[in-house]
Structures are given as structure tokens and as C-alpha cells.
Amino acid sequence: MQKSIWVLLLTKLLFLQIIYFGVQEIEQRKDVVVPEKKAQVAVPQQMASSTDFRSETDSSEEAAVPLEELTFTINPSAEYYQMNPDYVGWLSVNGTVIDYPVVRGQDNEMYLSNNFYREPDIFGAIFMDYRNIGMGIDRHTIIYGHYTQYGQMFGELDKFLNEDFLKENLEFTFSDGYGQRRYRIFSVHVAPADTSFLDIDFEGNEYTDFLAMLKNLSVFPSDVAVTEENNILTLMTCNDSAENGRLFIHAVEVTE
Template identity: 35%
Template sequence: MRKFLRNLTNIILISILIFSGYKIYTKLSEYKKADKVYTEIREKSKKSNKDEELSSSNPDYRFWLKVDNTNIDYPVVQGADNDYYLTHDFNKDYLASGSIFMDYRNDFENDKSIIIYGHHMRNKTMFGELANFKDKSFFNENNKIEIEYKGKTYTYEVFSVYIADSSEEFLEMNFSNDNEYEDYLNKIIDKSLFKTNISVTSEDKIITLYTCSYEFNGARTIVNAKLTSIN
């Protein structure tokens, strides 16, 4: 009986090791695939006709996003819903890390509040390094976000970072009037982990970068920035 139990235990342990090894291999393979896909796209982005090149590869392409002093340097797409690009790359192939994508309801040129989503990957790719903004010194010193859209650079300054529960209704993009928008801005400023001297009013346009967080089940990290210049 003891020998049987010992053998059974060994089988269980070996099975666990094999399963764990498979999971690690699968995850590393996914990371490698994502790196290859987005490295190739970054090479395309260096061409003089970047917008034309990327739009021809994927009509869902909207603009390019970069965040200072992070590895966030990605094309942003927009699907027919907010589900598809959670699990599909820029080429519309299945990829667990998905894409960086703008809310399907947004109009970049006209909306005052733009929302952009991305996974927080364990290897710090996609929106993984948004977590850096939860460090006070990084928040204060590295606050520029750039969007390249139709040959122009839109520069934003971060004014808020906070952690929210995914079950909360806290993201808004459409407002009936300036007072409603002002209330929303004040709400996200009040939520921020840190305070800044950056003034944000109903005249400003903002972007929101949204990703998973790991403080508790369903946690999300939200970074807000206001448009300061277009060149």
C-alpha cells in the first residue's frame, strides 16, 4: 500500500511538472510571437508613408502611441467592439497579448475623451509599463505621451493615475454639456494617487490609458493625460 501511494504521489508530481513546463513553454512562445509581430510593424512604421503603409495592412489602424521612458511604442487599432482586439494582433491573427486599441465608440478627431485599452503582460510588454506611473517619482518626471496621427504629433501630459475596480462604471467619453465634462474631470483628478499642478478644464481634450492591475481581483490601472500641443 505504501509503495502504491508513493508511486501515485510521484506520478502526480511528475504530471504537475509536465503541465507547468507546458504552460511556461506556451507563455514564452506567445511572448516570442508578439515580439516578432510588433517588431515587424515597427519596421513598417519607419517608412515615410507610415499611415498609408499601416492602414493598407489593417484598415482598423488609427494612430501610433508612444509613452516616454517606457517600452510602450505601438500601433493603435479600433474594432467593431471592445472584444476582438483583446485576443487578436495587428494582423488580425489570434494572439493572447492582443493589440492596443481605442474604444470602438470613440472618434479621435472630435471626442474630448479618448479611451485606449491594452493588456498588462507579465513580461512588461503592451501596457505592462503603465504600472510605472504608480511610482511617484516616475509620475512626476516622465509624463509625456505622444500620438502620431495623420502626419502630426499630439503631445499629452499625465495628470492622474489611479486604481479602480473593473466592476465600477468610471470611464466616460460622451457628455451632454461642459458642466458634465467638468464633473468627470474633477472625479478622475480626485481619484489620482498623486497630485499635479496641471490644470484641466472642459476646454481640454484628454486620453485615458486602461489596463489590468494586480492589487486585487478585478483591479485596473487608469492613466489620464491632457492634450497640450499638436505639431
């Protein structure tokens, strides 16, 4: 009986060791499973109708556009939509390895443990909050990613806790099938996981108060202007400097 107990204990110990070293091996993996980034080709604006083109010499004469001069450029996002219909855009953050496609699931659980191709993966994927619409419509867009020990995914967001780095890399971009948008960081802070930082619906003066709260929480003072007329985007990942901590990076869409 005693021998059986020892065999059982040793078996459990071996099983735990296998799990531990398996996780360690995965965590040390350097590659992230994502599609190759395609060049962001600007899609030409739709040619205006003939009634919009006037001759410089005779404003009453309509200028015809020869058919052979019309061009069509394939939207670079089309291929990603074909790979995964959950694709919503591409996030690029200066000064970091963050240059990844962004997906959006039917909840905020799916892509915690599945990669861009919907395959089980401890790295998960970079994903947008399922409550967001995307396409630059949301007043507050939220994008999540895992913190990793070796910097993959959102592992390098903690670089923004260095004020000099923040000043040198104040802007990042998010591109989708409708164009590329620039964002300028106005607040960086660490806090315990709190859903109050993740609100997306606001009434009355709630949005103005929300923006003021985010700016006041920043670990560094910021002169980046943000008003209720602006849309913002938040990047969030884990951070162990607080119990059940999260790192929040809030940025305002640049419209000028």
C-alpha cells in the same frame, strides 16, 4: 472500470499540463508582433493659392509658385492603413517600451486576442475604444492594452505608480494621419473595473464633474491644468493590486 477512470484522469492531467506550459511559454515571449515603426515625417502644409501670395515689393502683384518647386510627401501612416484598415495611430510613451500602433475594431473584444495583423495572439493589440471616432475629435479617447508579466504591451504602465518616474515622464505622444498630439498626465489611479471611468458622452456639467473626479482619484497630487475646453486620453490596463483591478492613466491634450 477503475483502470479506465485512472487513465481518463491522467489524460486530463496531461492535457492541463500541456496548456499550462504552453501559456507560460507564450507569456515569456519577448517579441510583440507589430509592424516596424516608420519615421514620422511632417507633411508639408498645402501650398496656398496664388491669391494668397503677394510680392513683398508690390502687394498687388501675385507671386506664381513654379511647378517644379512643389513637393509631395507620402503620409507615413498610409502604409499602416494598407496593412490594416483598423489602424488609427501610433502611441509612444516615454520611459517605457510602449511604442506601438493602435487599432480600433467594431467592438472591444476583437483585439483582446488578435494582434495588429488580425492573427490570434495572446498579447492581443493596443486598441482604441470602438466608440471613439479618432482623429483628435473625441472629448475622451480611451486606449486599452494587456498587462504582461515581462513588460510587453501595457505591462510597463505600472511604472507610473512611482511618483518620481511620473514626474520625469509626464508627457507622451499619439500620432495619426493628421499629425502628432502631445498629452500630459494629470491623474493616475487603480480601481476595480468600473465603466464610470470610461464615459465618452457628456451632457451639461457632466464633463467638468468627470474631470474633477479623475483628478481627485489620482494617487499623486497634480498641478496639471485640465478644463472642460480640453480633450483627454486615458490609457487602461489590468492591475492586480485591486480585485478585478484596472490601472487608469488620464492625460490632457497639450495645445500650447
